[in-house]
Amino acid sequence: MRGRPSCPQVAAPAESWVxxxxxxxxxxxxKSTAGLAAAALVAAAVLAHPLLASANAIAGPVCxxxxxxRDDLAVGAPGESVGNLDSAGSxxxxxxxxxxxxxxxNVLITQDTPGIDGVAERGDAFGHATACGDFDNDGFTDLAVGAPxxxxxxxxxxxxxxxxxNIFYGSAVGLATTGNQIFTQSSxxxxxxxxxxxxFGTAVAAGxxxxxxRDDLAxxxxxxxxxxSNQAGNVIVLYGGRLGLSTTGSQNWxxxxxxIAGDVEGGDSFGTxxAAGxxxxxGRSDLVVGAPGEAIADQAAAGTVNVIYGSATGLTATxxxxxxxxxxxxxxxxxxxxxxxxxxxAGxxxxxxRDDLAAGVPGENDGDTxxxxxxxxTYGTANGLQANWSQIFTRAGxxxxxxxxxxxxFGTxxAAGNFNGQVGDDLAxxxxxxxxxxxxxxxxxxxxxxxxxxLSPNVVQHLSQGVNNLExxxxxxxxxxxxxAAGxxxxxGRFDLAAGAPGEAIGDQLSGGAxxxxxxTSGFLxxxxxxxxxxxxxxxxxxxxxxxxFGGPAMSIGEYRLGYKSGTxxxxxxxxxxxxxxxxxxxxxxxxxxxxxxxAARGGVIKYIVDTxxxxxxxxxxxxxxxxxxxxxxxxxxxxxxxxxxGHQVGDTVAVGTVLGxxxxxxxxxxxxxxxxxxxxxxxxxxxxxxGFMAGLNRNPVICGIxxxxxxxxxxxxxxxx
Numbered sequence: 001m002r003g004r005p006s007c008p009q010v011a012a013p014a015e016s017w018v019x020x021x022x023x024x025x026x027x028x029x030x031k032s033t034a035g036l037a038a039a040a041l042v043a044a045a046v047l048a049h050p051l052l053a054s055a056n057a058i059a060g061p062v063c064x065x066x067x068x069x070r071d072d073l074a075v076g077a078p079g080e081s082v083g084n085l086d087s088a089g090s091x092x093x094x095x096x097x098x099x100x101x102x103x104x105x106n107v108l109i110t111q112d113t114p115g116i117d118g119v120a121e122r123g124d125a126f127g128h129a130t131a132c133g134d135f136d137n138d139g140f141t142d143l144a145v146g147a148p149x150x151x152x153x154x155x156x157x158x159x160x161x162x163x164x165x166n167i168f169y170g171s172a173v174g175l176a177t178t179g180n181q182i183f184t185q186s187s188x189x190x191x192x193x194x195x196x197x198x199x200f201g202t203a204v205a206a207g208x209x210x211x212x213x214r215d216d217l218a219x220x221x222x223x224x225x226x227x228x229s230n231q232a233g234n235v236i237v238l239y240g241g242r243l244g245l246s247t248t249g250s251q252n253w254x255x256x257x258x259x260i261a262g263d264v265e266g267g268d269s270f271g272t273x274x275a276a277g278x279x280x281x282x283g284r285s286d287l288v289v290g291a292p293g294e295a296i297a298d299q300a301a302a303g304t305v306n307v308i309y310g311s312a313t314g315l316t317a318t319x320x321x322x323x324x325x326x327x328x329x330x331x332x333x334x335x336x337x338x339x340x341x342x343x344x345x346a347g348x349x350x351x352x353x354r355d356d357l358a359a360g361v362p363g364e365n366d367g368d369t370x371x372x373x374x375x376x377x378t379y380g381t382a383n384g385l386q387a388n389w390s391q392i393f394t395r396a397g398x399x400x401x402x403x404x405x406x407x408x409x410f411g412t413x414x415a416a417g418n419f420n421g422q423v424g425d426d427l428a429x430x431x432x433x434x435x436x437x438x439x440x441x442x443x444x445x446x447x448x449x450x451x452x453x454x455l456s457p458n459v460v461q462h463l464s465q466g467v468n469n470l471e472x473x474x475x476x477x478x479x480x481x482x483x484x485a486a487g488x489x490x491x492x493g494r495f496d497l498a499a500g501a502p503g504e505a506i507g508d509q510l511s512g513g514a515x516x517x518x519x520x521t522s523g524f525l526x527x528x529x530x531x532x533x534x535x536x537x538x539x540x541x542x543x544x545x546x547x548x549x550f551g552g553p554a555m556s557i558g559e560y561r562l563g564y565k566s567g568t569x570x571x572x573x574x575x576x577x578x579x580x581x582x583x584x585x586x587x588x589x590x591x592x593x594x595x596x597x598x599x600a601a602r603g604g605v606i607k608y609i610v611d612t613x614x615x616x617x618x619x620x621x622x623x624x625x626x627x628x629x630x631x632x633x634x635x636x637x638x639x640x641x642x643x644x645x646x647g648h649q650v651g652d653t654v655a656v657g658t659v660l661g662x663x664x665x666x667x668x669x670x671x672x673x674x675x676x677x678x679x680x681x682x683x684x685x686x687x688x689x690x691x692g693f694m695a696g697l698n699r700n701p702v703i704c705g706i707x708x709x710x711x712x713x714x715x716x717x718x719x720x721x722x
Contacts, residue, residue, distance in 0.1 A: 062487050063132035065170040067140045070096030071487030072174070073498055074143055075515055076127025077535070078554035079547040079702075082110045082120040086629075087557045089126030091145055092542060092550070093175060094533065096489040100496070101517050101531060105174060108541035111147070111166070115177035118150070118166060123629055125149040125554035126166070133206025133215030135240040140170030142244070144217055146201030149554065152184045152194040160630055161680060161697070162186075163200030165219050167245055181245065185221065185236065189247030192224075192236060197682055197697050199223040200236070207276025207285030209310040214240030216314070218287055220271025223697055226254060226264040230682065230695070233270030235289055237315055251315060253308060255291065259317025261306060262294070269293035270306070277346025277355030279380035284310030286384070288357060290341030296326050296334045301582060303340030305359055307385055321385075323359070323378060329387035330376060332361065337582060339363040340376070347416025347425035350454040354380030358427055360411030363577055366396060366404040370713070371577050373410030375429055377455055391455065395431055398446055398457045407433040407441070407577070407712050417486030417495030419520040424450020428497050430481025433712070436464045436474035441710035443480030445499055447525060461524045465501065471516055471532035472501070477708015479503040480516065482552045494520030502552020503708025506536050506544035510707060513550030547702060555709065556678050556699040557629045560601040561656060563676050564589060564663075564719035568596060571716045573673060576700050578713045583698030588673035589663055590716060596663035598635050598674055599719075601701075602627055603656045606648060610692060613666050614640040620667030622692050623648075623660050631699065632687070636675035639664030657721055676701075 063072050073094045082088035091109045094101050111118040111126055120126070129146030136142070145166045152162035167181040186194040194200070203220035210216070217240075222233040234254035238245045255262035255270050262268075273290030280286070289306045296302040304324035308315050324340050325332040334340070343360035350356065356379045366372035372395065379389035396404040404410070413430035420426065429446045436442035445463040448455045465472035465480055472478075483500030490496065496519045506512030514534045518525040535542040535550055544550070547559065564570050564587075574586040589596035604627040613619040622636040623643055642661035654660070665672045681687035681696035688694050703711055704722035711717070 062141065063143065064141045065093070065143065066095065066172060066174045067170065068096070070491035071489050072096050073101050073485070073487065073489060073517070074130050075551055076130055076145070077513065077542070077548045077550040078125040078128040079511070079549040080110070080127070080542070081545060082112050085120055085122045087123045087125055087547070087554065088120040089124050089128065089147060089554070090542065091127045091130065092535065092540065094540070095174060096491065098490060100490040100519060100529070101533065103537070103539040106539070106541055107175065109168070113177070115180070116166065117180055117182035118164065121151060123149050123557035128554040129201060129204050131204040131206045131217065133217060135167070135215050135217065136169065136242060136244040137214040137240065140172070142170050143168045143175055144204045144206065146204050146219070148199040148202040150184070150201070152186055154186055154194060159194045159196050161197040161199055162194035163198055163202070163221060165201045165204060169244060179244065183219070183238065187247055189250065190236065191250055191252040192234065195225060197223050197680060203271060203274045205274035205276050205287070207287065209237065209285050209287065210239065210312060210314040211284040211310065216240050217245055218274050218276070220274050220289070222269040222271040224254070226256065229264050229266040231267045231269055231293065231697070232264045233268055233272070233291060235271045235274065239314060249314065253289070253315070255306065257317065260308070260320055261322045262304070265295065267293045267301070273341060273344045275344040275346050275357070277357065279307070279346070279355050279357065280309070280382060280384040281354045281380070282310070286310050287315055288344045288346065290344050290359070292339040292342040294324070296324060299334055299336045300580070301337045301339060301363070302334040303338050303342065303361065305341040305344060309384060319384065323385065323387060325361070325376070327387045330378065330390045331392040332364065332374060332376060335365060336580065337363045337577065343412060343414045345414040345416045347427060349377065349424050349427065349450040350379060350452055351424040351450065356380050356454070357385055358414050358416065360414055362409040362412045364394070366394060369404050370406045371433070372396070372404035372406065372408045373412065373431060375411040375414065379454060393429070393448065393455070393457060395446065398460045400460070400462060401446065405435055406714065409433040409577070413481055413484040415484035415486040415497060417497070418450070419447065419495050419497065419525050420449060420522055421494045421520065423452055424454070426450050427455055428484050428486065430484050430499065432479035432482040436467070439474050439476045440712060440715060441476060441503065441708055442474035442478050443482070443501060445481050447497070463518070463525070463527070465516065469527040471530050472504070472514065475505065475707065477503040477706065477710035479552065479708050479710070489517065490519060496520050497525055500551025502549040503710065504534070505707060506534050509544050509546040511547050511549055511709060512536070512544035513548050513552055515551040556631060556701045558602055558627050558631050558702070559704050559722055560633065560678065560701045561704055561722050562717060562719040563598055563601040563635060563674055565597040565599055565659065566657070566720050568719045569716055570719055572711055572713055575711055575713045583700065584675060584677040585711065586673050586675055588671070594672070597659045598638060598661050598663055600625060600654045600656055600658045600660055601633055601676065603654060604628065606650055606652045606654060607632070608688065608692070609643050609648060609650055611638055611641055611643040611661060615666060617666065618668055620692055621664065624688065625654065630680055632679050632681065632694065634675070634677045634679065634694070635660055637664050637666050637669040637673060638662060640666060
């Protein structure tokens with residue numbers, strides 16, 4: 001959609017949060033190098049997660065909660081502790097002003113905020129995803145916040161990781177508590193039911209799908225089970241009304257729905273990423289659904305997107321189609337773990353009145369360079385998106401883009417907006433894994449500018465912290481560009497860019513997180529007036545703490561150490577994106593050897609021990625440990641009898657750092673190493689199969705002592721206690 005879309009909400013809320021009184025001048029923190037803090041962004045953007053857990057932690061398309069003509073910035077911190085509840089999550093809201101983003105009247109929202117529906121619980125990850133829309137058409141933008149790890153109470157008991165979405169309505173004084181709502185898949189009138197590990201609320205996107213003047217909300221549950229296919233995924237659509245969102249007329253979309261292209265398959269993760277745009281200029285928003293886990297031929301997780309078009313009655317299967325790198329006319333070669341559709345955003349890049357689609361492919365290889373990443377752009381026509389109007393952009397293919405490196409993950413996050421006020425929307429691309437001045441995963445942004453001919457690789461701006469006066473310092477594990485959002489924060493008619501760096505350390509608080517804000521000019525985004533925000537910025541509500549991930553996605557609830565005896569040098573041979581299947585880590589000792597001791601990465605109860613297999617065999621040896629918050633960790637390929645010989649038994653409680661056994665080469669190991677993963681089982685009565693594999697979800701583990709959690713393939717680390 002072009003211009004400033006409408007934003008639906010609940011009828012004029014009367015009560016708002018108690019906020020600091022307005023002052024004549026808002027604190028701006030321009031050119032400040034104060035520490036950065038943690039929060040997920042909300043202004044207009046989509047942010048992605050390596051384990052198919054994408055999140056638009058920066059909301060979009062525009063977020064003017066008080067209707068003063070300036071967009072506001074909502075930043076999620078899904079790792080925030082609420083009291084002693086780790087990873088309960090929060091959202092910081094900073095309001096726009098004539099001078100840009102300001103602390104005046106800023107608020108901090110959690111599920112324990114007085115008057116808010118829901119209760120903060122350990123691991124909810126409130127703030128993992130955010131989106132803005134005017135759901136009741138009162139002129140004030142409203143805010144949707146996803147909490148994909150929320151437990152939902154049903155008749156049979158609590159459903160773990162089912163997920164929820166909170167709705168907050170705008171008013172003349174900003175977001176209000178009055179009329180706020182919470183939705184789960186078990187809410188009355190929903191076309192589905194909450195189930196364990198659905199992760200409803202992983203992604204959210206707002207658009208007016210039926211053109212009735214009120215925005216509607218699409219909510220992704222990418223881990224939804226369909227007919228026994230785990231992690232197939234679905235999307236629930238709620239429609240706006242005079243009083244805001246309701247379940248009346250709600251829809252349930254998934255591959256295999258009547259008329260929808262594609263088949264239900266385990267691991268597709270349909271609903272990981274969402275975006276709304278009017279691709280055929282009929283006045284109705286259309287919905288793009290990313291399914292980055294989709295297999296194409298024999299290439300697992302090559303990825304795809306489904307496009308579902310709006311109509312007078314809402315989204316309809318008529319004319320829907322899929323786009324991926326196997327679609328004729330779409331450039332690029334589909335390959336295993338490309339993750340096409342991990343991020344998606346709509347913008348009118350050629351200014352023809354029709355929105356176009358940018359789809360991130362962060363796992364795309366550049367020759368032998370793994371996970372370098374790419375972005376495909378497909379242009380809108382009177383008949384919708386047309387594959388023969390497509391481009392592909394890579395970091396190395398851009399002017400002054402440099403040489404791609406393994407793990408750049410170019411295309412992890414995307415944001416669209418007209419930053420220079422000239423013809424056509426512009427596209428910001430995050431490459432959070434990029435090495436900057438020798439700093440692994442410091443992160444980098446690339447901004448492509450629109451024109452009547454669309455986007456060009458020859459008109460581009462490259463941005464990194466500490467380079468060309470951009471606020472902050474490029475440091476290992478900052479992950480700048482993990483989340484992006486566009487909005488006009490100063491109301492001058494040009495869009496500005498917010499970029500999350502969730503791995504940023506705030507003092508000694510690793511992964512506290514930060515957000516850089518750059519302002520639009522008649523030329524390029526400006527680094528002379530840019531800002532950097534953290535929860536330790538003066539007058540910002542909240543306190544920066546380790547693992548808050550301000551401006552980034554949720555990760556594991558618990559904190560883990562490297563699973564080797566302290567002092568051991570360990571090389572990562574496969575990280576969570578390089579491993580097949582995704583989401584696991586392979587590592588091996590590289591110093592003294594050969595008897596490398598494997599230790600419990602976190603305290604818990606031993607649930608399974610298999611260490612009787614000996615080479616030559618394809619049968620594995622392993623240990624599974626269950627942790628108090630429902631996460632399990634696995635230690636595979638351990639040496640024969642090295643666990644039981646130490647007296648370990650199923651049911652034993654072990655402390656973090658307890659020696660479990662020895663690194664081994666048992667099963668399909670291909671050499672001595674430790675296979676480590678963190679998972680959440682679907683069914684506690686039968687969590688693993690006969691081969692020892694978890695039937696459940698993998699989570700990207702938070703590893704203590706690793707700046708920004710940048711545990712990358714080919715890098716060497718030293719094991720130590722947390």
